[in-house]
Amino acid sequence: MANPLYIKVLKYGLFIPMVRVPVPTDGDVVIPRHFAPKDLPTYTELEKEKVSLDNSLQLILIESLDNVMYTNIINCESAKKIWENIEILCEGTEEVRSNQRKILVSQYEGFMAKPKEDINEVFERLNKLINDL
Structure with missing residues (x-):
């Protein structure tokens, strides 16, 4: 059974776990929250699963393509980019x-x-x- 989160991966792209970075305040100046990508060793099990969705979806998409389509998406870095290229190839801009x-x-x-x-x-x-x- 397909994972229902695949649609979100295609729509929004690769999930990147983020961590809040503490920023020192400067008197009365309010500094907005700052987030940065987490280091791989600090990922929770759920975050690891969400990150792996992109790789799984890439494999599904690649395995469903013929050789002509495959050559057009071979350099794509994410499932979202593969999907966007497939849309353009099939439907045009x-x-x-x-x-x-x-x-x-x-x-x-x-x-x-x-x-x-x-x-x-x-x-x-x-x-x-x-x-x-």
Whole structure:
């Protein structure tokens, strides 16, 4: 069963355990809290599990790719970066997707049955257009 935290790893990136670093105060000056990454030996068991999620997810993603896709993500450092590259390779950038949506909406608005096309063929074309939208 897939770990439900995988979605968070894809959305927010690698979990990095942090520790609060004490900052000396300077009289009445309020210094905001400062956090720094923890050293590996100080990780709790839960933090170790969360950190390992990225590696597990990277393996899952890599094993599911073909050779062409694999060559495009080989240098990615995290599961989030792999996922972002896969999205771009499969769907294009946001600009490309926006242009594609505009084209599909235009095709939908001008949709008509072709001469000598039966109702099943019209339905199939319309259904494909709607699914693409």
